[in-house]
Amino acid sequence: MECxxxxxxxxxxxxxxCDGWRVLATRLSTADRHKLRATIRDSLEQVADRAAWxxxxxxxxxxxxxxxxxxxxxxxxxxxxxxxxxxxxALERLDxxxxxxPGTPLEVPDVVPDEYIKYRGMHLIDKGVIEPxxxxxxxxxxxxxxITYYTKSxxxxxxxxxxxxASRRSSDxxxxxxxxxxxxxxxxxATRSCAWLRTMPSRWWWAPSSR
Amino acid sequence: xxxxxNDAQQMVVGAFQQVIRDLSIEEREVTIEERxxxxxxxxxxxxxxxxxxxxRTVFNLTPVDNKFExxxxxxxDRATDVAAFAKLTLNSRFALEYISSTGALRYYxxxxxxRLADDTCSRDRDEGAxxxxxxxxxxxx
Numbered sequence: 001m002e003c004x005x006x007x008x009x010x011x012x013x014x015x016x017x018c019d020g021w022r023v024l025a026t027r028l029s030t031a032d033r034h035k036l037r038a039t040i041r042d043s044l045e046q047v048a049d050r051a052a053w054x055x056x057x058x059x060x061x062x063x064x065x066x067x068x069x070x071x072x073x074x075x076x077x078x079x080x081x082x083x084x085x086x087x088x089x090a091l092e093r094l095d096x097x098x099x100x101x102p103g104t105p106l107e108v109p110d111v112v113p114d115e116y117i118k119y120r121g122m123h124l125i126d127k128g129v130i131e132p133x134x135x136x137x138x139x140x141x142x143x144x145x146x147i148t149y150y151t152k153s154x155x156x157x158x159x160x161x162x163x164x165x166a167s168r169r170s171s172d173x174x175x176x177x178x179x180x181x182x183x184x185x186x187x188x189x190a191t192r193s194c195a196w197l198r199t200m201p202s203r204w205w206w207a208p209s210s211r
Numbered sequence: 212x213x214x215x216x217n218d219a220q221q222m223v224v225g226a227f228q229q230v231i232r233d234l235s236i237e238e239r240e241v242t243i244e245e246r247x248x249x250x251x252x253x254x255x256x257x258x259x260x261x262x263x264x265x266x267r268t269v270f271n272l273t274p275v276d277n278k279f280e281x282x283x284x285x286x287x288d289r290a291t292d293v294a295a296f297a298k299l300t301l302n303s304r305f306a307l308e309y310i311s312s313t314g315a316l317r318y319y320x321x322x323x324x325x326r327l328a329d330d331t332c333s334r335d336r337d338e339g340a341x342x343x344x345x346x347x348x349x350x351x352x
Contacts, residue, residue: 061262064255065269073269073295074251075326079244084308084316087237094234099226106219137215146214150223157224158231159315 232314248305250297250324258300263288265296273298280322287325296325 065074119133140146214220251269262272263281265288275281275298287296299305299321306318 056259060257060259061272062255063258063262063270063272063274065251065253066271070269071251073267073297074249075269075295075297075324076247076249077324079246079248081239081242081244082308083239083241084236084310085239086316087235094230099230102222102226106216106222150214150220153220153224154227154231157228158235 229314236310236314236316250299250303253300253303256300256302267293267295268297269295270297274300276322283323287323292328294326294328294330296323298323 115137117135117137119135120129121131121133122128123130140149214223253270258272258274261275261277261281263275263284265273265284267288273284275284280298284296284298287293297303301320305324306320309317309319311317
């Protein structure tokens with residue numbers, strides 16, 4: 001029998017009995033023998049864990065009602081319809097002018113923003129730099145990209161990012177406009193509020209700076 | 212450029228967040244559905260955690276999640292003003308929607324339901340040392 005190169009190879013080629021394992025183990029180097037022992041031990045532990053889990057599953061008690069003997073302890077309570085629900089007309093009532101201005105506008109620092117993010121891949125043990133990277137931070141090509149990004153962030157924070165309904169529902173009726181997703185409508189709402197958006201910088205973060 | 216900064220994003224998103232949440236959740240008039248929910252309708256289920264042998268429950272065993280619930284179940288079984296109680300699990304399929312402290316719509320799963328001696332129901336949640344008792348307005352028919 002050819003001496004295996006590694007424990008894994010040896011395990012694959014070995015006959016499935018204990019004698020075969022021992023023969024292979026004597027031909028292995030000391031390090032590989034330790035690996036083989038560890039592999040066998042891990043396998044046995046996995047089998048033991050699996051057996052314990054199965055035994056525990058079988059022994060798990062079943063909880064069940066006993067209405068025959070304990071009917072006087074049964075409890076019935078009325079089922080109520082939902083008291084709270086997501087509004088389907090929230091967008092129609094959304095008015096950007098109701099969004100409160102911040103108490104203190106953010107100041108714009110008088111520095112050039114970073115165009116690149118520098119990243120270094122380091123070796124885990126010797127801490128040497130393996131590969132340096134430099135990622136360019138792309139600027140939005142047009143305002144719609146910024147609005148889309150912010151729309152998604154706002155919708156997620158508002159808990160409505162998965163509230164959708166882009167297609168017309170049969171219950172809407174033929175004469176009604178199709179429903180749109182909350183994020184789409186929020187984007188439309190923001191886009192239509194151009195006047196509000198134009199005033200936004202001065203109110204929100206174009207605070208007087210040293211520039 | 213300023214919009215890409217974290218503090219600017221946090222400020223804008225935070226300002227919209229509250230307005231959207233106020234608008235997106237609405238209260239509806241609550242109506243009582245025809246069929247009442249019975250604890251005994253719960254299907255049998257396995258339980259791998261602790262159980263308590265209790266008398267005043269319709270279940271053969273009272274499953275508990277921790278030692279606080281164990282103590283609470285034993286308390287309910289001994290309390291003089293409790294006629295019957297039951298531990299509610301996910302198998303009970305009972306939840307109440309509520310608005311969290313952050314304004315999000317969430318579901319509240321009561322841990323226990325008890326029928327008091329005066330035929331009043333109460334739902335309880337035993338959260339460690341703190342116990343929030345939600346009194347129910349409903350009386351059994």
